[in-house]
Amino acid sequence: MVLCISLATARQLTVQMMQNPQILAALQERLDGLAGSPSGYMESLPKVVKRRVNALKNLQVKCAHIEAKFYEEVHELERKYAALYQPLFDKRSEIIKGAYEPTDEECNWKADEEEELTVSKKEEMKEKAKLEEEKKDEEKEDPRGIPEFWLTVFKNVDLLSDMLQEHDEPILKHLQDIKVKFSDPDQPMSFTLEFHFEPNDFFTNQVLTKTYKMRSEPDEADPFSFDGPEIMGCTGCQIDWTKGKNVTLKTIKKKQKHKGRGTVRTVTKTVPNDSFFNFFCPPEGGNLDEDSEAVLAADFEIGHFIRERIIPRAVLYFTGEAIEDDDDDVSQNREGEEEADEENDPEYDPKVGAIPLSLTTQ
Structure with a gap:
């Protein structure tokens, strides 16, 4: 007897089967058993062919070591060009904190042709701008530099805004610049993020630092996993908080009942508090639990993003x-x-x- 099932019927049966928890569990168990298992093709090859495949693997390891040298030279180029960028970033910092007032020529920005306005619209905007300027003159408002520049950048970027708490914002208003420093040529590969603050009531540090240590060489135990430089660990810095201003800690009150006398007393405890400034106190390496590993992985992503995107293109994240x-x-x-x-x-x-x-x- 030949059993004929239409394609529509077969699909319906498949959907019903995949909704059965027992079938799903059995399928997952089967897939878990197959994960990472060889197809069997290599085992079927003649010994002489396997020997040649091993030669290819050895060549691949040599390729990985050459690739590592390539990334080391890329790091050297990054260091070289960082020195060329730095004068521009320094001038950016001077404008942001109000230490330098750009000239009319430096402030002249030509809009894209697609964004050009009609003559009437331009005149309307000019008149509106003139009235606003007159109002500002009357109110004698002259903000220094670009207020809350870096705080605005942080708020605009989801990856960073997720770290911000309301009590962090008054502190980040004092952030004047973020710089990246690369390790010296004769030192292990690393980069350091420097957060420069103006004098404030929260801590006495002028600069908060975060250093990321990197490795650009294949792992001897697993050379084929090499895919460029890896962040191997990071170290923060001590923040010298002003008394009562440490936003990384909070005080809670908890009632305790005495087992013998039955009396109740209120105990005050200091516990960790959510804050962006925990960024400067990352989990230490070693045997980490899943939560700490997740925090560290996110930390690496944030550090890389600040270095690669935020610092070079800060004004575009501000706008x-x-x-x-x-x-x-x-x-x-x-x-x-x-x-x-x-x-x-x-x-x-x-x-x-x-x-x-x-x-x-x-």
């Missing part, structure tokens, strides 16, 4: 323009993933929705 670019990149990546999923779908017609190679390799 929000860089955030729009980041969102566009994310949406493009998601579209690429969705298109790839469609291609893997059995019903996907490649003649209708072929994916350009440039999208799949981004």
